[in-house]
Amino acid sequence: MATPNKAAANIVAPANAQPHTGVATVEHGHAATSAFPPFDKSTFGPQLVWLALTFGFLYFMLSRRLLPRVASVVESRAEGIRSDLAEAEHLKVETDTALKAYEQALTTAKTNAAGIAKSQRDQIAAETDRERAAVDAQMAAKVADAEKRIAQSKMTALSAVSGVATDTVGAIVAKLTGQTVSGAEIASAIAAVKAK
Amino acid sequence: MASGGGHSPIEQFALTTFASFKPFGIDASITNSTVFMVVSVGIICAFLHFAMSNASLVPGRLQSLAEMIYEFVAGTVRDNLDDSKEGMKFLPFVFALFSFVLVANFLGMIPGFFTVTSHIVITAALALLVIATVLLYGFARHGVGFLKLFVPSGVPFWLLPILVPIEIISFVSRPVSLSVRLFANMLAGHIALKIFAGFVGTLLAAGVWKVLSPLPLALTTALTALELLVAFLQAYVFAVLTCVYLSDAVHGAH
Numbered sequence: 001m002a003t004p005n006k007a008a009a010n011i012v013a014p015a016n017a018q019p020h021t022g023v024a025t026v027e028h029g030h031a032a033t034s035a036f037p038p039f040d041k042s043t044f045g046p047q048l049v050w051l052a053l054t055f056g057f058l059y060f061m062l063s064r065r066l067l068p069r070v071a072s073v074v075e076s077r078a079e080g081i082r083s084d085l086a087e088a089e090h091l092k093v094e095t096d097t098a099l100k101a102y103e104q105a106l107t108t109a110k111t112n113a114a115g116i117a118k119s120q121r122d123q124i125a126a127e128t129d130r131e132r133a134a135v136d137a138q139m140a141a142k143v144a145d146a147e148k149r150i151a152q153s154k155m156t157a158l159s160a161v162s163g164v165a166t167d168t169v170g171a172i173v174a175k176l177t178g179q180t181v182s183g184a185e186i187a188s189a190i191a192a193v194k195a196k
Numbered sequence: 197m198a199s200g201g202g203h204s205p206i207e208q209f210a211l212t213t214f215a216s217f218k219p220f221g222i223d224a225s226i227t228n229s230t231v232f233m234v235v236s237v238g239i240i241c242a243f244l245h246f247a248m249s250n251a252s253l254v255p256g257r258l259q260s261l262a263e264m265i266y267e268f269v270a271g272t273v274r275d276n277l278d279d280s281k282e283g284m285k286f287l288p289f290v291f292a293l294f295s296f297v298l299v300a301n302f303l304g305m306i307p308g309f310f311t312v313t314s315h316i317v318i319t320a321a322l323a324l325l326v327i328a329t330v331l332l333y334g335f336a337r338h339g340v341g342f343l344k345l346f347v348p349s350g351v352p353f354w355l356l357p358i359l360v361p362i363e364i365i366s367f368v369s370r371p372v373s374l375s376v377r378l379f380a381n382m383l384a385g386h387i388a389l390k391i392f393a394g395f396v397g398t399l400l401a402a403g404v405w406k407v408l409s410p411l412p413l414a415l416t417t418a419l420t421a422l423e424l425l426v427a428f429l430q431a432y433v434f435a436v437l438t439c440v441y442l443s444d445a446v447h448g449a450h
Contacts, residue, residue, distance in 0.1 A: 045223035063288035
């Protein structure tokens with residue numbers, strides 16, 4: 001602390017030499033204000049001592065107690081805002097992921113549904129075809145059977161016709177000629193007619 | 197000063213000893229300056245203490261004021277000193293200087309109150325404290341390399357004999373300008389205020405001339421507003437320059 005005293009002492013000397021300071025002294029005549037107060041060296045000691053004490057105390061209080069409290073509040077607020085923003089970002093990403101997963105699931109479900117519908121349709125079509133084929137076969141058998149029976153009936157009918165013809169011919173001949181013709185003769189005659 | 201009754205404009209700077217006190221031969225007498233230093237420090241500590249006593253995430257009025265001042269000084273340190281943790285180590289120091297000078301300046305604006313910062317020994321002590329911090333931290337941080345501060349880089353070597361002394365002179369004049377700027381501003385402002393306020397009384401006691409007395413009164417009012425600005429500005433300038441000088445200590449040669 002020697003330096004400021006020395007520096008100040010250098011300033012004091014010219015200040016005392018200035019006439020206006022001298023006038024002030026004459027005007028008031030107080031012993032205490034014989035010099036310009038800021039350059040009065042006798043006041044330097046107590047001022048420096050008390051400045052060191054008060055400023056030292058202020059620095060100590062600020063650095064150890066008061067500023068850390070302000071800093072922690074400011075820091076925690078900034079930290080809170082930062083973490084809130086980070087969480088919002090995180091939630092947004094989560095939402096996006098969920099949305100993507102939902103869309104994926106929807107697409108899969110649609111594909112699945114389409115697949116199921118197609119296979120069902122195919123199955124039904126195949127079943128229908130099979131049933132139709134069975135029914136067709138059944139119908140064909142029935143038709144064939146019916147045709148057989150028709151043919152049989154036709155044959156029976158036709159043979160009956162030749163019997164009827166023989167009987168009729170025999171009856172006609174008997175009526176016209178009064179002679180009885182044997183069945184074999186009539187049959188051969190009919191066969192001869194038929195052959196013409 | 198006819199009506200002033202011997203009130204010289206410089207009498208407001210006089211120290212009055214309230215209690216002589218000399219422990220270990222050191223003169224630590226309690227003066228009006230002591231009172232105002234203690235009051236200044238008390239105001240700062242009490243304000244910050246009560247503002248942050250039940251600090252919450254959503255600040256109240258006092259707390260947001262305290263945080264505003266904190267952010268203001270912290271911003272000054274960040275912009276002028278350093279953004280890093282290393283720079284922020286000096287925040288309490290800069291905050292102490294800024295708040296002490298600011299409160300002392302403002303207290304001095306109250307009529308009849310003593311202005312601690314109107315004494316060169318106070319401002320010089322604070323300025324030397326800043327420069328001592330710069331030197332001690334600079335040499336501790338950069339070693340002898342800190343001296344490169346006086347050697348501008350990228351300059352032809354034959355210019356160095358001229359430039360290095362200039363750099364040294366500019367460095368040495370820093371504490372001088374830092375202390376004289378604050379001291380002179382406070383001193384001149386208070387003298388001007390006192391003189392113009394004294395004119396009001398002089399004119400009132402000068403018969404017909406009392407019609408002119410509103411003129412110095414208006415000027416005193418205007419000067420008071422200006423001085424309030426100066427009181428803040430000088431505290432801010434002191435803090436900014438402290439940051440700029442400390443930046444040299446942190447960053448070394450530029």
